[in-house]
Amino acid sequence: MRLLSLTLSGQYKGLRDQTFSFDAAQGNIIAFIGLNGSGKSQLLELIAESFGYLERFLRSDFKCRNWFPALSIELRYNNQAYDSEDLTSTYSVQINQMGVVILYRDGILVELETGEHSGIEEEILPSQIIGYSSGLNENLQRAFMKNTIQYLDVMNVKRQWEQRSAVINEARNEKGKRLTEMDIELLERQFKEAYRYYQTRHPALFPILPEESSLSDNANIGLRPTALPRLKYFDQDTTALMLASMGMLSDAEQQAIWQGKQRFNKIQSVTLRYDLRKFTHDAGALLDIAKLIECLANMHSCHFQALTRVSKTSEEFFNQFELDYLAGKITIDFSDFRVQDILTSSFFTPQVLFEKLYRLQLLAADFWQSETKRQLRQDNFERSAKRPQKWKSPIHVLSLKLTDGQQCIEFDDLSDGEAQLIQILSMAATYRDSRVLFLLDEPETHLNPSWRTYFHSFVESAIGIENEKAQIFVSTHSPFMVSSLKRNNVYQFRRSDNGMIEMKVAQNETYGASFDVVIKDLFDLRSLISQSVIDEIREQLKQGDDHAKEWIEQNLGLSAEKAYLIRKLSQ
Missing domain, CATH: 3.40.50.300 (P-loop containing nucleotide triphosphate hydrolases)
Incomplete structure (x- = not known):
């Protein structure tokens, strides 16, 4: 691109x-x-x-x-x-x-x-x-949030259809009731009318049914899949999911991405909390979580814990999705090298795993304020759109730990500079094989001067x-x-x-x-010492050159400006 x-x-x-x-x-x-x-x-x-x-x-x-x-x-x-x-x-x-x-x-x-x-x-x-x-x-x-709302709207249409068709299918499958031919014909007509309603309004989601199809043929009709938005905004929650996915990589690969500049340079473990009780219409999300739990089930280093007050799913639901609980915690310990192999065999790359988790996070937009969602449905909306500071999400990182081989630290306990460098380089590495356009607003703000001098080469390498x-x-x-x-x-x-x-x-x-040339040329600074110091020098000069020279020698630190002033005042 x-x-x-x-x-x-x-x-x-x-x-x-x-x-x-x-x-x-x-x-x-x-x-x-x-x-x-x-x-x-x-x-x-x-x-x-x-x-x-x-x-x-x-x-x-x-x-x-x-x-x-x-x-x-x-x-x-x-x-x-x-x-x-x-x-x-x-x-x-x-x-x-x-x-x-x-x-x-x-x-x-x-x-x-x-x-x-x-x-x-x-x-x-x-x-x-x-x-x-x-x-x-x-x-x-804001532009990224607009397309998130579009994705949510599509998924909500699917949820509405699921709820409507479930009522019809429940009537058909009602136990202990023998349906007459008239009953079956009525259900057929209701199903087709309901489907036609959605197919007319959302043809991209609902394929056209064959003319002679029956209710039994289409009871489990597969709606067209919905791709993730191309626009992805990386906030703190999104970045945490991405870093959790980076644990799939080998130790050497992680250290290479982070350029050896981090003391804590390997993902040690992650604990994810998921809650799909409101999102059973997203079959893909259910299957992804079930697949993640299943592939780690035999690993003693990883474990699953159902959330309290969450009942087991029905037998019919389990047969369809192989998911025992709609809410729980998944802990993945990457210090067990077998975990990386198992996840790679199931999800192939960190990008694939991240995007499966990310699609769950997008559904959290359902909890945004109604007015915010209404505004974001307008293409020409250009004001700030505020997301809640603490918001519910079907997927959330409870704990993300890094290690230096000896000690562990929570990602949230890293300095702002360490966290920022890990985030940016991990984003670059995750999507380097894609046709990708990055829009980064001050991505090196928290880095120390040494890291800033290398930031360009860090990103290019990643x-x-x-x-x-x-x-x-x-x-x-x-x-x-x-x-x-x-x-x-x-x-x-x-x-x-x-x-x-x-x-x-x-x-x-x-x-x-040189940095002084860049600053003066492009940032409109005439001097590289503090403006308040320049104002004080001017006040001292009002008391005479000899007084000002003595004050400058005693009070100012080393700088080209100090050397120039002393030389000038000594003439």
């Missing part, structure tokens, strides 16, 4: 009538720099909103309602075909003011029929769009330096990041006098530039 440019016609917050071009950039990482409020995060938001809308438009099971008024977008990007390692096409995708999408592939118009699009999104969209913010940037996660499938946009205030990138990969943001945002490529070469 390579985003080449985004052209905006109209206004989105502080962005207006401009083209943001990245086609001269080289490598995986592009940095957005600038002062606070200069618009870096707004462009990340707009990129996320644009691709989020494209997914909703192209997916037949998602819905589009109202694109941003008086706003049109053109995206140009290269994308590697999902079924080919060699075929790469250049796409120009336009979203006009009415929300209509026009697509060109290698300069040729592609006809997009209304209704089902036969999976064309697999061809033209990134397979993954990953969002992350180290702060409380609720605006960035994603693969020669990886042409991945592209990473990073908003940052770090001169360390800027000094690691060529100028064509560094984009400076400023606000003009009228409040609009301007973006331009860094004017001077940034690769290898």
Whole structure:
């Protein structure tokens, strides 16, 4: 995935009538720099909103309602075909003011029929769009939340159908009651009428039934599967599930991903709590949890505990899903090397296991406030959308422990910098083989200066330096990041006098530039010592040069500014 440019016609917050071009950039990482409020995060938001809308438009099971008024977008990007390692096409995708999408592939118009699009999104969209913010940037996660609600709506339609068809099937299977032909005919008609109701409104989920089919033929009809949203936002809960999945990897693989910079460099154990009592309509989720429990059942190092007051499932339910309890705790001890082998044989990769757990977490949006969900169903909603701080979830990490080979520590007890580096590198490694677009808002905020100087190389190593499938946009205030990138990969943001945002490529070469030069050139600082100290120096100068020189020698630490002032005052 390579985003080449985004052209905006109209206004989105502080962005207006401009083209943001990245086609001269080289490598995986592009940095957005600038002062606070200069618009870096707004462009990340707009990129996320644009691709989020494209997914909703192209997916037949998602819905589009109202694109941003008086706003049109053109995206140009290269994308590697999902079924080919060699075929790469250049796409120009336009979203006009009415929300209509026009697509060109290698300069040729592609006809997009209304209704089902036969999976064309697999061809033209990134397979993954990953969002992350180290702060409380609720605006960035908004686009991701919109598609989460779309996924929830689809699953709720399936739940409604399950409940409705269950009533009909219960009448048919009622014990001790002999059904007449008239009763059977009535049930057949009710089933088909109910199914036709859903099939007409949700054709992407409900396949057309054969004309001569009977109720017995379709009692266990399989609805079309629902894929996860391509947009995935990594908050604290999501990151914990991802790290739990990383325990599948060997010790050497985990240490290689984390670059040997962490003292605690291996996942020791994880305890997951699941509760599917409200989500029995998601057969995939039930089967995934059952599979996880079953594959670990014979491991003495791992164990399952049913939650109190949770009864065993019925015999019929167990026969269908092989799941004894709809709620419980699963503890996985990765110190037993056999666990890694068993999980790999069942789930293949950490990405597969993570996404099976993640699909459960998405269903937790059912507990969000009704007003929040209503707002997020509107494509043009652009304000902050707040998720509850403490929210219920069908899947939750109760404990995640890391080890250095001798001692263990809870992930929550790591320093912010240690946790952040593990999160970012694990995300990069998990999705490095996907056609992925990363949108990272200040991902190195908590790192110490030493780690910041290496952050660029850490990420490149985790994603693969020669990886042409991945592209990473990073908003940052770090001169360390800027000094690691060529100028064509560094984009400076400023606000003009009228409040609009301007973006331009860094004017001077940034690769290898000293930090003081980067700070003065790109962050508008004239001096590298504190402004309050400069104000105090000016006050001392009012009392004469000799007094000021003596004060400077006695009070200031070493700096180029101190040497310059003393030399100047000594002349």
